[in-house]
Each structure stands twice: as structure tokens, then as C-alpha cells.
Amino acid sequence: MTMKKVFSRPASLSKTPFHYCPGCDHGVIHRLVAEAIDELEVGDRTIGVAPVGCSVFAYDYFNFDFNQAAHGRAPAVATGIKRTRPDSIVFTYQGDGDLAAIGTAEIIHAANRGEKITVIFVNNAIYGMTGGQMAPTTLIGMKTQTSPYGRDASTAGNPIKMSEMIATLESPVYVTRVTINSVANLMKAKKAIYNAFKLQKEGKGFSFVEVVAICPTNWGKKPADSHKWLTENMLPVFPLGTFKDTLGVEKSA
Amino acid sequence: MSKWVINESLCKGCGICIARCPLKILAYADHLTPKGVYPAAITDEAKCTSCAICARSCPDVAIEIYKEEK
Ligand SMILES: Cc1ncc(C[n+]2csc(CCOP(=O)(O)OP(=O)(O)O)c2C)c(N)n1
Ligand code: SF4
Ligand code: SF4
Ligand code: SF4
Numbered sequence: 001m002t003m004k005k006v007f008s009r010p011a012s013l014s015k016t017p018f019h020y021c022p023g024c025d026h027g028v029i030h031r032l033v034a035e036a037i038d039e040l041e042v043g044d045r046t047i048g049v050a051p052v053g054c055s056v057f058a059y060d061y062f063n064f065d066f067n068q069a070a071h072g073r074a075p076a077v078a079t080g081i082k083r084t085r086p087d088s089i090v091f092t093y094q095g096d097g098d099l100a101a102i103g104t105a106e107i108i109h110a111a112n113r114g115e116k117i118t119v120i121f122v123n124n125a126i127y128g129m130t131g132g133q134m135a136p137t138t139l140i141g142m143k144t145q146t147s148p149y150g151r152d153a154s155t156a157g158n159p160i161k162m163s164e165m166i167a168t169l170e171s172p173v174y175v176t177r178v179t180i181n182s183v184a185n186l187m188k189a190k191k192a193i194y195n196a197f198k199l200q201k202e203g204k205g206f207s208f209v210e211v212v213a214i215c216p217t218n219w220g221k222k223p224a225d226s227h228k229w230l231t232e233n234m235l236p237v238f239p240l241g242t243f244k245d246t247l248g249v250e251k252s253a
Numbered sequence: 254m255s256k257w258v259i260n261e262s263l264c265k266g267c268g269i270c271i272a273r274c275p276l277k278i279l280a281y282a283d284h285l286t287p288k289g290v291y292p293a294a295i296t297d298e299a300k301c302t303s304c305a306i307c308a309r310s311c312p313d314v315a316i317e318i319y320k321e322e323k
């Protein structure tokens with residue numbers, strides 16, 4: 001009897017152990033990116049752009065080229081890379097503090113220009129790296145270091161829905177929101193990330209995948225409880241689904 | 254050769270694999286790794302279907318899965 005390998009570390013993921021907290025979703029999301037790059041066989045021409053946030057060291061975790069941008073500016077850096085090296089597969093990997101707060105202008109205008117890049121947006125409703133401050137995506141009533149009585153819409157506004165906003169623009173070709181709170185949803189997230197990179201490989205426009213994610217450390221919950229909390233509290237505010245698929249990549253796959 | 258192989262040095266003891274295994278055949282080991290973590294361990298490997306739900310759920314890519322080929 002021989003043994004066939006069913007699952008192991010994808011080739012594009014380096015052997016460096018992640019520095020993330022136990023149970024943090026960043027690790028699975030990194031792996032799904034590496035699996036998509038491997039399946040599309042573009043590892044030799046992929047360039048990632050890391051953000052400021054917990055995933056600032058993302059460049060250590062992949063076996064392809066990487067850059068690291070100033071806070072929120074990853075889409076601008078990715079624009080420069082893609083325009084000077086149009087054959088490259090260029091993506092940004094950004095948290096909600098990076099993309100939806102300090103980097104709002106960069107993401108909106110990169111999307112509106114239809115830059116032929118892919119954006120992986122990890123929305124965990126908090127600033128993880130800096131110890132759990134309120135983000136634009138923090139839920140109403142959610143307690144953080146800077147909203148100790150819970151986020152109050154009358155002073156802090158409401159959670160920003162980036163996917164819905166970006167889907168109102170004409171240029172993006174693919175805008176979808178996924179999560180990895182179960183294996184079934186994880187497999188859908190894998191497909192969405194694959195679709196986003198496939199569109200770029202085919203030379204199509206801007207693709208955006210929002211992953212609703214957990215931050216067990218700053219949420220103060222165990223990993224499994226965090227996924228349950230996400231399901232019950234985040235998904236009603238950030239519903240899963242595809243908001244824009246101009247070229248029908250989900251049907252063609 | 255095993256169907257379920259863990260790299261204990263990568264395991265952070267988050268418990269996600271243990272919670273998600275449909276057959277409930279994963280549990281914490283009773284020894285500590287050099288990092289001070291009680292790693293995940295398989296309790297009844299004969300029952301394992303090699304579904305890889307645990308491995309796909311592991312944020313630290315600590316588990317490899319193999320399947321018997323007849
Ligand atoms: C110009 C600048 N302003 C503020 C900071 C502090 N800072 C570092 S990370 C971060 C937010 C990170 O949150 P997010 O993007 O959601 O990533 P996460 O850690 O949650 O994955 C902030 C405000 C900084 N490094 N640089
Ligand atoms: S602080 Fe939160 S987002 Fe950052 S590594 Fe820890 S769990 Fe993950
Ligand atoms: S492969 Fe499936 S059955 Fe085997 S331990 Fe993992 S989750 Fe359980
Ligand atoms: S999911 Fe991975 S890191 Fe978490 S307990 Fe299981 S093997 Fe360890």
C-alpha cells in the first residue's frame with residue numbers, strides 16, 4: 001500500500017514560521033494566496049506588496065518577490081510596479097486599518113483607475129498590530145482600546161463597507177467578500193482568490209477580495225469562539241457575496 | 254507511514270483543527286513543545302478519512318495529510 005499526499009504546504013509559501021498569534025486568520029489567507037499563485041503557475045513573475053499592520057512581514061512568508069509600502073499606500077506602490085512591469089502579477093495584501101482608514105484614497109483611486117492589480121483585503125474590524133484600536137470597520141457597540149464603551153455611530157460613524165463602495169465604481173472587474181469561518185467557506189474563499197488572480201493573469205482589470213477575518217488576541221476570544229463571534233456579529237454587517245463580476249469569472253470557472 | 258503528520262514546531266495550540274475534525278479524533282497532546290505549546294495530536298488514526306479539514310484549517314500549516322492508495 002502506498003501513500004498519496006493529500007495536503008501539504010504550497011510551494012509558494014516559504015518555510016518561515018508565521019509570527020501571527022495562535023489561531024489568527026492571516027496564516028490561512030497567506031496560504032490561499034500561495035495556492036492560487038501555484039495553481040496559476042505564476043510564482044516566477046508575482047510581486048506582492050505588504051502593508052503596515054500585522055501582515056507587515058508578509059514578504060518573509062512567500063517564495064516570490066515582495067515589497068512593503070508605507071501605511072495605506074500599497075495600492076499606489078502596486079500601481080507603479082504593475083505599470084513598469086506589466087507582465088508581473090502584482091497584488092496588495094492589506095488590513096482594514098491600512099486599506100479603509102489611512103489608505104482610503106489610494107485604494108479608491110487605484111480601483112477607479114482600473115489598475116490591473118489584485119487586492120486581498122483582510123477585514124478583522126480592528127487595528128491588530130497596534131493593540132486593538134477602533135477601525136472604520138469596527139462594529140457598532142464593539143469595545144476596542146479607543147471605544148471602551150463600544151463604538152457609537154453618533155461620534156464614530158458606521159462600519160465602512162469597502163466591497164460595496166468599490167463595487168459602485170465602473171472599472172473594477174471583480175469585487176467579492178468571503179470568510180474562512182468554516183471549511184466550506186474557506187474553499188469558497190480559495191476559489192475567490194484564485195479567480196481574482198486568474199483575471200489578472202488574463203490581463204483583465206482591478207480585482208478585490210475582502211476576507212472577513214478574526215483577531216482573537218484583540219477581540220479577547222479563543223480562536224474557535226472568535227469564528228463563532230464573526231459568524232454571529234460580523235457577517236450580518238459584512239454579508240458574504242460577489243458584488244461585481246463584470247466578466248463572469250465565477251461562471252466560467 | 255502515517256496519514257496525519259504534524260510539524261509540532263509550527264503548532265501554536267490554537268485548537269482550530271481539534272474543533273473542526275468531523276470525527277473528533279484530534280486532541281491536545283500531553284507534552285509541551287520547546288515553544289511551550291501543547292500541540293495537536295491524533296487519538297485514533299485508523300478512523301481518519303484523510304479529509305484534510307484539519308490541515309486546511311490550520312493557520313500555521315502545521316499538518317500534512319496522506320491517503321492510503323490501494
Ligand atoms: C503613518 C502611520 N500611522 C500609524 C501607524 C500605526 N499603525 C501601525 S499598524 C496600524 C493599523 C493596523 O491595522 P490593520 O490594517 O487593520 O491590520 P491588522 O494588524 O489588523 O492586520 C496602525 C494605525 C503607522 N505605523 N504609520
Ligand atoms: S493581533 Fe490579531 S491580527 Fe495581529 S497577529 Fe494577533 S490575532 Fe492576528
Ligand atoms: S484528516 Fe479529517 S478525519 Fe483526519 S484528523 Fe483531519 S479532520 Fe479529522
Ligand atoms: S490548527 Fe494548527 S496550530 Fe492550531 S492546534 Fe491545530 S495543528 Fe496546532
Ligand SMILES: [Mg+2]
Nearest residue numbers: 095096126128
Ligand atoms: Mg485589522
